[in-house]
Amino acid sequence: MMNRVILVGRLTKDPELRYTPNGVAVASFTLAVNRAFTNQQGEREADFINCVVWRRPAENVANFLKKGSLAGVDGRVQTRSYEGQDGKRVYVTEVMAESVQFLEPKGQNQNADRGEGYTPRPNGGQDNPFGNQNQRQPQPQRNTRLDEDPFAGGGQIDISDDDLPF
Amino acid sequence: MMNRVILVGRLTKDPELRYTPNGVAVASFTLAVNRAFTNQQGEREADFINCVVWRRPAENVANFLKKGSLAGVDGRVQTRSYEGQDGKRVYVTEVMAESVQFLEPKGQNQNADRGEGYTPRPNGGQDNPFGNQNQRQPQPQRNTRLDEDPFAGGGQIDISDDDLPF
Amino acid sequence: MMNRVILVGRLTKDPELRYTPNGVAVASFTLAVNRAFTNQQGEREADFINCVVWRRPAENVANFLKKGSLAGVDGRVQTRSYEGQDGKRVYVTEVMAESVQFLEPKGQNQNADRGEGYTPRPNGGQDNPFGNQNQRQPQPQRNTRLDEDPFAGGGQIDISDDDLPF
């Protein structure tokens, strides 16, 4: 079993940063990736690919990327489902970014993460290495918690700590 | 702009082979890719990733892969949208396979395509290199044309020759 | 069998453009890719990865990239060997770029190739779609033919039309 995605494209909007009830950061953003070929009408289309990133790189994304930023993503394709507002199950395919690369020339901070994914430091046996008390954990800027689909917006909470990649 | 996906997983069902009105083959299948890590309940989950492949490799997929087959995909993440049955726009993220690799040990034919993607042979200037008259073009086994979403099933036609990768 | 490489880095020097005896363009360049992590001395190292690209994208690389340019490569790892000057066999591992992406902000031409690899146009049955007579085929700027290893420099001819990816 292998699952690897690499994307380079531009953010369609500013990224959204949220926190799980346990205080773990999640950022979501959509990358517009222009296709390398034109369609039969001669137009160059783009794919709009939803991406999610957790923890420290999530905060870096929120701090350093904005609408229009050129960014590279190295991650995995992930699928989930949630209960839609009409009671129907909604299936979602998105990219779990393990690392995000800032490709804008102006920025001095050129790395959205610490490198080879995010290795949590030991925290004395707690399941979740970041608690709300953790001073390394910035508090949400806006009163935003993970009560809905980071992309679909209107749904119920469907990302929880269970989705943590480790 | 870069867009690359590599997957290795197992087909959840037999692939579905369809043809556009112009007689171009499209196969769709879902790959179950087990995650490399376990969730907080200690269970190993999987991602169920919808894949589409066109032309010759589509026919190879239909001929050589079935439910449970181990296969590798090299392709791109692609997004599209179509009008749902309730009039709402439905957004779809799937993998456009450029080549599909058969990883089952039993088969002697180990390649689902001719190699580096599919290079259409010249056909004297027609837009579509395969017409219904083309004897290299097998006719649909079942009376299946591309009148609906190959995955969602209930929608309107949303894959046409316009989606051809070249 | 699968083989896919994606790189984003900077050219260490201007690319070198050569032509096979049959007039097929080959460009070679080295990409410096900074590692995402620091070594035990706290220094950020880089990998210096030799890349080769054929035909039209080769000419685009030669025309649009130079020392220091930020570029993305999508291709395959390839190995070859040649007779070294001391009679010993020299083994070479390099990246065969199928497409090269220009990631510099200044350039308006943002694509080094036509997209999904290079699909040769039909040319009436010749083995090599480009002959020296082909007016679309620029002549070498310098009197450079493929008489040596594009990277090692001092060896014998070891890239020929046999290495063409199709």
Added chain:
Amino acid sequence: MMNRVILVGRLTKDPELRYTPNGVAVASFTLAVNRAFTNQQGEREADFINCVVWRRPAENVANFLKKGSLAGVDGRVQTRSYEGQDGKRVYVTEVMAESVQFLEPKGQNQNADRGEGYTPRPNGGQDNPFGNQNQRQPQPQRNTRLDEDPFAGGGQIDISDDDLPF
């Protein structure tokens, strides 16, 4: 800066397992990856790609893979150089595997690593999470230490703990 390689191929020989002076495991192996296309003589060639893997996955590779095994590698292209026996600098390009997938059908253990790379467990502040005293650390089967190039064989020590990926 991005650097990602995915390979699926067969081991050309049994893997070699060595240990650094600090007791960190390193396995090296060569993957034969058949090309998806034939050359101008109609023969299907292969690329022979040297791979290196560290720590726990190294031991899994040594325990579960052998000559002829089908394996998938997800990693990075890495370059290094060392002093050759003739005093000349030798440049090496190889693949640093972050995870190795066992694709043989017979094996029950289907995973060469714990998943998303190898996250060392905390060990009380030592720089190197594995010491020779560590009972989880198997001793070398053969009296093999890292005194030479794992591939070139005749060179001087050129892999040390400095090359550890974290």
Added chain:
DNA sequence: TTTT
């Protein structure tokens, strides 16, 4: 024998 290297890029920013």
Added chain:
DNA sequence: TTTT
């Protein structure tokens, strides 16, 4: 609504 899923694979081994």
